[in-house]
Amino acid sequence: MELKILLISGRKKKKWLIPKGWPVKGLTFPQSAAREAQEEAGIEGVISPQPLGDFGYHKKITKLQTIPCRVIIYGLLVTDQDVEWKEREQRDRLWCSLPQAIEKVTEKNLVKVLRDVLKDPGLLTLDI
Numbered sequence: 001m002e003l004k005i006l007l008i009s010g011r012k013k014k015k016w017l018i019p020k021g022w023p024v025k026g027l028t029f030p031q032s033a034a035r036e037a038q039e040e041a042g043i044e045g046v047i048s049p050q051p052l053g054d055f056g057y058h059k060k061i062t063k064l065q066t067i068p069c070r071v072i073i074y075g076l077l078v079t080d081q082d083v084e085w086k087e088r089e090q091r092d093r094l095w096c097s098l099p100q101a102i103e104k105v106t107e108k109n110l111v112k113v114l115r116d117v118l119k120d121p122g123l124l125t126l127d128i
Contacts, residue, residue, distance in 0.1 A: 004096065052075050
């Protein structure tokens with residue numbers, strides 16, 4: 001079976017990225033990541049307890065203001081994909097191979113993490 005990556009479109013700019021968001025009070029980082037995947041992409045599954053990687057970027061808050069953010073990436077073995085979900089009207093979903101995802105993503109730091117996974121697919125092992 002070929003590994004597939006789910007990319008979602010951004011809400012404002014229609015560039016391809018992965019579900020991400022802020023940590024949720026009362027949830028662990030992996031639990032927060034799983035919640036974001038459900039809200040932004042309508043997917044559920046088994047989340048990896050350990051991150052696949054991380055990267056930093058500057059999130060645009062207003063036209064003149066950005067804040068530094070760190071994205072911690074967790075793998076999710078998808079077991080369910082909803083037809084309706086919270087951000088369905090704001091985002092598109094695209095399932096693709098890892099090499100295709102690397103071509104479509106424009107965030108260079110995310111591309112680096114995806115390339116690391118391509119070199120070492122063992123990073124996706126779920127130790128649960």
